[in-house]
Amino acid sequence: MKLASALFLCLLLAGCANKTPGNASKPSHSKPVSEANYATNTVTFPSLGSVKKLQAGVLFYEVILPRKQPTKLWVYLPEHPTRKKLPCVMIAPAGSRLIDGMNLAASDQAEHLPYVRAGFAVVAYEIDGALSNNASDQETIEAIKAYQAAEAGLVNARLAIDYVFAKIPQIDTKQLYTAGHSSAATLSLLVAEHEPRVRASIAYAPATNVVDRLGEPFITSMSKLIPDFREFITRSSPHTELQKLTHPLFIFQAEDDSVIPISKNLDFIERVKKVNSSVTFVHVKKGDHYDAMIQKGIPQAIQWLKNLK
DSSP states (O other), X not given: OOHHXXXXXXXXXXXXXXXXXXXXXXXXXXXXOOSHHHHTTOOOOOOOOOOEEEEXXXXXXXXXXXXXXXXXXXXXXXXXXXXSSEEEEEEOOSOOOSSSBBOOOGGGHHHHHHHHHTTOEEEEEOBSOBOOTTOOHHHXXXXXXXXXXXXXXXXXXXXXXXXXXXXXXXXXXXXXXXXXXXXHHHHXXXXXXXXXXOOXXXXXXXXXXXXXXXXXXXXXXXXXXXXXXXXXXXXXXXGGGGGGOOXXXXXXXXXXXXXXXXXXXXXXXXXXXXXXXXXXEEEESSOTTTXXXXXXXXXXXXXXXXXXX
């Protein structure tokens, strides 16, 4: 079996994701998230370019950041803004296995458009290290390394924020919010921990403990192939430095979530509440992993954003 297929099978099996020794879920000592990779990714930003009217009331731009690994941004602006400067939601694509990146896809727009209709700008960004199901073993290793070099997407988030500051004057840079679903919710929390330009964070059904999510057998195996893999997974997990989650935080999940059990996040939420008095945790009984977010989570998060002081 190819390495890529073995990785995917391992991560899909509940046993692989959850067979972690009792002490493995506790944060281990880890160096801070590195600034080096971010610094070496400085680019000359292109303009927004030509606009497309995506649908009634929604203006859309596609931007390619000219890096060694070109990165796509999708920028959405309300066609008829009600204010001179727009609050902005930054969103990465969901679906990563927390070891590889993700490209933007048309299906992601179901998460983007509700914010735009509510009067927000949206900047969606890709994560380095996207991997196809048909990847060779070498391509799989290279994708994981690219994701690791991007600090689990933190580098991509920072570049997207840089682009907002440099090229989108319509956006109020004092009202930048990060949001995401599932693996992108994990990144949303990580960005909130390490990016001071973000004012608040939204996480729909996140994996708050990546070490536990991947499992000790998997981490041990990958550590033999990729240097510093264990250290990287530890520092890219929101639970490791949750004390840095000091800005307003909205976490949403369905109780019947079949992908990330809500029980996996309850301890994290209680621990964050001890260091942050601005935590809102909303849970609903039904809706599973995705539909609950689309139908109930996003509308409630939008109202939460509008109520922020």
